Amino acid sequence: MSLMSRLFTRRTPEKRLEHGLKLIEEEDFTGGFAEISAAAQTGMPEAQFRVGRLYLDGIGIPRDLVEGGRWLRRAAQAGWTEAQFVLATLYLLGLPDAVESDTFELSDVAQNITGTPNYPRAAHWAKLGAGGGSPDAQALYGYVLSAGPEDIRNPDEALVWYRKAAEANCAQGHLGLGLAGLHSAQSDEELAQAVHHLKIAADGNVGSALYLMGIAYERGAGISQDVVAATASYGKAAEHNVRSAQARYGLALIEGRGIERNISRGETWLRKAALAGDFEAAALLGDIYARGGDLAPNYLEAANWYRAAAEGGHAAAARALGLLFVTGAGVTRNEEEAAKWFRLATQNGDSASSADLGNLLLVGGGTSEDRLATRSLYEQAAQSGDLIAAFNFGVCLAEGVGAERDEEQAAIWMRKAAEGIVNAQYWYGRMLIEGRGVPVDPQEGREWMRKAALEGMADAEHSYGQLLVKGEGGPVDHAEAAEMFERSAVQGNVGSMFAMGAMLGGGHDLPEDREKALFWFRKAADQGHPAAQLMMGRYLTRGLGGEPDIEEGCRWYRKAEAQGLSQATIELAQTLRPSAPVSPEAAAPASQGVAETAHPAIG
Known part of the structure; x- marks a missing residue:
């Protein structure tokens, strides 16, 4: 057709819309927009809707949310149900108020979604679209009625619209029925029915339904438990940018739960979830980098992720960040920062942090x-x-x-x-024994110490063992004392390691076993216990627990001497001059010092 023919040929709005859509398909976006816009100017609702979408998507014209919303409003006012549905959806996301006006203002340019839902306007347009027979609008109106503010909410009416949408095979309608069913289910049958609707929505590729099906499969709720199916559902939901699904899918990959283990992919998904604002995912990343293992430890990375989670209110992450500031791992050591994060964790319900904060303040931190x-x-x-x-x-x-x-x-x-806290039983026992704030009462103090020891508190086991050795607050019982010392030593209490060596070295109501005694002395000596280092020198130079080893024994004497133990100096000198007479102190039995070992200080 010639230029003159095109100029004088009058085309209907329908033809212009049809031609514009064809040009868009052929990727002539500018020409397509011009044709569709011309049709929209005549008041054609479908063309108005199409122009609105082109503005929203930035096709053939710079993206303009306000102008796109205005064209959608015109189409919606003319009764175009698809425009009513999209407009309602946008109002739930937060359309700017300028959409309601046809007057152009310079400030309208480059406005974005506000993020604040406008439920009344969303309800208005969704209701019109629902009444016009749009299944998507029916499902959306059901959502507004179930999730909107109190003056709009109507759960019973929401179910009516969800059912209408579901009967029209709308996946979102099934999602609404499934969610409502989960909240109201009173029996296994009702729960199974709710999950049935969720599965239909998941089969329709709805991200949130896929995530919920993952939970249902994982827990065996309303459907047979299936870890593989759960992980697969999380993976599909993750692809839909459901951040909770991204976190669960990442964790499944890291643990190899229902899928082949893949640390790198798992970390990537956790990172996506964390960057999208999932604080649990951020905390998990912090744990992964702090713990190390498959991924090399990276305390700086751990601190960054813990901070992101803690700032979002994650209590355990706040505590972990506080501990990093206490030790200076990945961050500059800063007790004031540590106290800040411990306090935040405590306020958010992490009881362990309150003890951490107390301990920090007790030693002058903060x-x-x-x-x-x-x-x-x-x-x-x-x-x-x-x-x-x-x-x-x-x-x-x-x-x-x-x-x-x-x-x-x-x-x-x-x-x-002390009625319920093991640490308090230990403290109260010490206060009774030492007369701090109460009259001295070694019998009652010993009983509280015994309660804490039986709960497995290492310091209490050690202190109770000492009471049993000395017969303070009750009878002497070396056998039970040894049992307490061993339990405490296994948990890493250095004093109990030394005490075990001394108990087994002789001089107590126990069978002597110097080989085992040497084992425990070595454990304590390796951790810097000076008396244990002295005993290592004594055992090795004299061959008390096996073959003598003068050279190693002297090394241990020197370590004890460096910590100010004068007895080590005496025995080292005598070892290096074997012809000299042995002093009474040097001949002290292996058990020396058990009863005199100081109690751990309360503070």
Whole structure:
């Protein structure tokens, strides 16, 4: 057709729309937009809708959310149901108010989705689209009625619209029925019916339904448990950018749960979820990099992820970040920062952090404001009946953290906490034995110490063992003392390692076993226990636990000597001059020092 023919040939809006859509398919976006826009100017609803979409997508014209919304509104006002549905969806995302006006303002340019849902406007347009027979609009209207503010919410009517959409094979309608069913299910049959609807929605490739099916398969809720199917569902949902699914899929890949193990891919998915705002995923990444293993430890990376999770309110991540600041791993050592994160973790419900914070403040960490705020926090929680807080408040009073030292009040709170807190049983036992805030009562103190020891607290096991050796607060019982020392030593208590060596070395109501004694002395000596280093020197130079080894024995004497143990100096000199007479101190039995080993300090 010639140029003159095109100029004088009058085309209907329908023809222009048809031609414009064809040009878009042929990737002539500018020409296609011009044709469709011309049709829209005549008031044709479908063309108005198409122009609106072109503006929203930036096809043939720079992207313009406000202008796109205005064209959608015109089409929706003319009764175009698809425009009504899209407009309602956009209002749930947060369309700017400028969409409601046809007057152009310079400020309209480059406006974006606000992120604040406008439920009344979304309800208005979704209801019109639903009434016009659009299954998608029916499902969306059901959602607005079930999730909107109180003045709009109507769960019963929402179910009506969900059913209409589901009857039209709308996957979102089935999703709505499934979610409603999950909340209201009172029996296995009702739960199975809810999951049935979710599966239909998942088969329709709805991301949130795929995620929920992953949970259902994983837990065996309303359907047979199937770990492989669960992981597959999480993977599909992850591809739909469902961040919780990305986190679960990443974890499944790392653990090899329902899928071949792949650390690198798993870390990638966790990272995606974390960057999208999933704080649990960020915390998991922190754990992975802090723990090391398949991936090399990277404390700087761990600290960054812990911080991201902690700032989002993740209590365990805040505590982990605090611990990094205490040790200086991946961050500059900073006790004030550590106290800040411990306090945040405590406020978010992590009880272990309150103990970490208390311990940090006890050794002078944090600021005076930290100490005052922490004491106040503990006092308020203790007054409300929180036993952990009662223990921590007792520690603050006993050590003068954030207030004047008050051992009598400390003992009162410690006694309350001892009803359920192992650490408080240990502390209260020590206070009774030493007469701190209460009259000296070794019998009752020993009983509280025994309770804490039987709960497996290493320090309590060690202290109770000492009481049994000395017969303080009750009869001597070397056999039970050895049992307590061994339990404590296995948990890493160095004093108990030394005590085990001394108990087995002779001089107690136990069979002598110097080979085992040497084993325990070595364990304690390796961790810097000076008396154990002395005993290593003694055992090795004299061959008390096997063949003599003068050279190694002298090395241990020198280590003990370097820690200020004068007895090591004496015995080292005598070992190097074998013809000299042996002093009574040098001939001391292997058991020397058990009964005299100091109790761990309360503070």
